[in-house]
Amino acid sequence: MKKLINDPADVVAEALRGMAIAHPELRVDHTHRIVYRGDAPVSGKVGLISGGGSGHEPLHGGFVGPGMLDAACAGEVFTSPVPDQMLEATRGVNGGAGVVHIVKNYTGDVMNFEMAAELAMAEDIPVESVIVDDDVAVQDSTFTAGRRGVGATVLVEKIAGAAADQGRPLADVADVARRVNAAARSMGVALTSCTVPAVGHPTFELSDSEMEVGIGIHGEPGRERMPIRPARDVAELICEPILADLDFAGPDGAILFVNGMGATPLLELYVMYAEVAAILEKSGVQIARSLVGPFITSLDMAGCSVTLLRADDDLLTLWDHPVNTPALRKGC
């Protein structure tokens, strides 16, 4: 296993120590493994938290800051945080206007966030939970009932974060988050497996000439394993199910997010982006905004995913709202 780590058991704690020093504008609760924006809770603002297994960085801790998340709970690698963390984060970001939980649709995350929401509401903190389930690859999967939550999570966090920053009330912020999820579709492809530090060997075997189409962000099986193809074919294989699942043509523009899985260089992501853009043009889908880079990763997996979000003017305006986090900055 070739990794820049010390003891595999300490990876998450040590990375959080790095984050705390590198980003003094954040506050890290090392006991609960929560990354807060430094000024949390923001009085009168709806609080936004998310969290999940580590190994998907910059998701979620890299998206904490003004205009996006108020806090992120870090689980062990590919393992849900526990309800206690989520409850603590909910308390810590509640500025009196309630808290939105952004939850990727994996059984452990959903169950634990549900429990945390109940506990918080028992303390009179209003909570709205939003489930993200945008992956069109498979209906059920290793860790999921229903569709998996993947790339749309980044867009939900950005856009709902903007709505909260604008001072919208709890129900409206949750509604924005649900609208983003409902209008977003994703699919990914892996060229290599990832290796979980505590496991020490690749999660799955993939020969030197194969790729896995429809891969999950923990290495869950996708739709099909097949010989590697050129980028333009890969783009077709990813875009076809996305475009078949939701109508992206029409007057609303789309936000196109081409994501790197962790070990794929930006040069390749831009090649993929060009191929996806060409497909969208042929399909009558207008690209209104773009995001290209590794924003929801799977440790050291090589591959990429494409997320498409049908965005009306309200969502585009929220997308353009200033944000200031370690991984996404704009107009702040």
Added chain:
Amino acid sequence: MKKLINDPADVVAEALRGMAIAHPELRVDHTHRIVYRGDAPVSGKVGLISGGGSGHEPLHGGFVGPGMLDAACAGEVFTSPVPDQMLEATRGVNGGAGVVHIVKNYTGDVMNFEMAAELAMAEDIPVESVIVDDDVAVQDSTFTAGRRGVGATVLVEKIAGAAADQGRPLADVADVARRVNAAARSMGVALTSCTVPAVGHPTFELSDSEMEVGIGIHGEPGRERMPIRPARDVAELICEPILADLDFAGPDGAILFVNGMGATPLLELYVMYAEVAAILEKSGVQIARSLVGPFITSLDMAGCSVTLLRADDDLLTLWDHPVNTPALRKGC
């Protein structure tokens, strides 16, 4: 070779096509393979250009925009752009105040930028060339006489870009760039080789248990090949030569840049950051600012590099200056 590309010969052209669509605020000259900020030339402002072989993305094209570069010339992968490109870019960014060339110290780049500067000056465009040579690993290398230019390039482009944006004159902007280079030191480590698309196999062989300390960004040999060690030892191996080469203690703070080589996940970079920060604390070096992420990469190489810049108040103020590029954004 597992890459999300089409024909290896088309990688750079296709990636530039992707960049042009994804970033409509930029202007891409596909004939000359130059990425310009959309409003270049900016009248009265010193123009800043850089360029080099592709494969180091986001360097340089991802750093084009207000507050940083005015244009970047893309060569083939790991191959210098030609003087014609550099001359064309120099003309295209000259707003009447002259142009700074930021040149990484590789023989091809230095020779071609020199020729371009002579041609531009023959057209009465004042040019100042700044050579970046911050890599303490080796004195001469595969493509270099003298030290190689690596991570400091990002810092030079950011800080000199700010100086130009503040309206400083040509000689001052060049002086700032040279001060950054003189006060910066870097070293890197590779856990795996990179694979050049047109070559199709790894640039060098490294066994499953080995790492290369002092690696160059094109896979040039470093100081020593040795068994992989924990992150804290790797941090020591990288930091010791940096700290031995320049005095970073004292009243000035330092900008600490922990860079990913392309295939190393952010989780590991933060683990490395924490280890480097601990060493700096013991050495009496005060971290004033930080940058963590893959900003000067080597295709799909796994590994990281550390760059340390001794920064006085002037340099820190310039570092904090607003910037708006695809890969670096702040306060814009």
